[in-house]
Amino acid sequence: MRSDLFLIVCLIIGGVIFAAALALGNDYYFFAGYVVLQYVVLSTAWNILGGYCGYVNFGSAAFFALGAYSAVAIHRLHPLPIPVLVLIGGVVSGIVGFGMGYLTLRLRGAFFAIATLALAVVLQTLVVNWEYVGGSRGAYIVRPEAIAPLGSYIRYLFLIMLLLAVGGLTAARLIERSRLGFGFATIRDDELAAEASGVPTLRLKLIATTISGALMGMAGAPLPYYIGFLQPSSAFGLDYAVNSIAMPLIGGTTSWVGPLIGAVLLGSLQQIATVTISSAVNLLIVGFLLVGFVIVAPNGIIGLVHKYVRHQPDELVGRRHVSVDAPGNPT
């Protein structure tokens, strides 16, 4: 399917989802759906670097919170429409992603992972000490009750997140099928061999960290309006980090479908478990699912489908059948 066609199909599906939520008539569905869609964006963003390039980012919460806090800082200065804040959050997180990548990606992959973990702690320290955005006490954001054609404000936020999810998925699919995506795959499979064949690995990795970071920041920007009261401990919560890793790995990392499946499944499961059991127990479930899946089903749900439905061995999942004379130097 061509990408513009894919985008149109996605938009239609998105429209149907929005219409269905409207038809249900209960704003709870918008509150719950917003969280699930937010995880779709986060896990798609994580997968662009983690799944396509094979570099693990533990600092999703940091990039996410960076977007949220850029929104708070700008809101204090002068309230802007949320789509503009989303763009600004994306730019800020993208720049930080680029800087992190530049410092650590020349070394072995593990250093990048560790540095992202530490980045979360340091950004949290900075925010806690920054009184302008509320410091450790947190910041209140008064959101308007209603917005013109949609009715309640949460519907507006839901719509923004829905569009972000559609945009994110389209971008991920586009990357996957472009020369860029082939380049990413060579890094994931054998970085040394890729470098030796003339793939500009550092440049590609920097592109991936920037796109991935920017998308996470965009997902975070509407958060202050959603929860109304933003605290460092909630914006930098470990559940964002663990979910954005667990969802793609459970769904399958090699294509854009995996993060979508993982986020919708795990996100809805958690929404149900939070209401019926408790939020600590549902995080424990996520942890066990993550460990279980990486040990037993290394290619996630997609891998299981390939194995049992299409009878394809594990090693071939996500590998492309590229003929020998394919373009050798993706940039």
Added chain:
Amino acid sequence: MIFSFDLLVNAVISGVLIGAFYAAVTAGVSISFGILDVVNIAHPAFIILGSYIAYIINAQLGLDPILASIIVTPAFYALGAGIYQIYYASFEKRGQESLRGLAFFFGLLFITEVSLVLYFGVDYRYVEAPYIGPTWHLGFVDIPLRILVPCVVSLLLIAVLQFVLTRTFLGRAIMAVAQDQMALKLMAVDPIRIKRIAFGISIATASLAGAFLIIIQPVEPSVGREYIGRVFAICVLGGMGSLPGTLIAALLVGIVESLTATFYGPSWSPAVSFGFLLLTLAVRPAGLLGR
């Protein structure tokens, strides 16, 4: 700002004391990450587990926390050996350690933390021992015994580990496995067995480090997260797998953190280790005493 000499000396001394404790905390990571190339980011979570076990034994039986932690080291060793076996069979053997292995340890970190929260809640826990409370006053220098005792035992631990790694057959085998696994195989030594033992030792140190931690400060499950950045910063700065390097780096980080806390406020000290990490990665990735 007035730089008083007393304050400066006190800050440096408490930095040295805390730094030695950081060395004990990092020793396990220096073995697993530095020597074995196993990126065990769950190490701080095992340290917190050690703290809670020392707390339970101390509260139930009234045993000294350090003694208690020494008694449970075999259990931690077994835990470490078991985890390495799973890690090897599921990831290292299949060549998937980079992405899924990291996610595996991240999951372990998360499970340990959430389980502790579910079982003990998020209240701060502390232990009882005769050396918690009194402080030696040497002139204008104050040395709290609750930091001095873990510091001395930490130095002992580092010395013992260094002796084992450099002077015994097992230690030399561990160092060898880091250099060339194939060569070890040709010498009729099973490299996987050596790595399993080494990883077991690295987790066993977490039991001791956990006891030190809960002696120095009250502990709740998420305290471990502060140590992730610190531990890896020290490990990288020390030169990955060199225990003397780890000790020097730990002392350096301890001193700078203590100075930052004294002169700028304690809420800034978590940023110190990250600064060190980035600076090391940018300027000298091989660390202080790198191979």
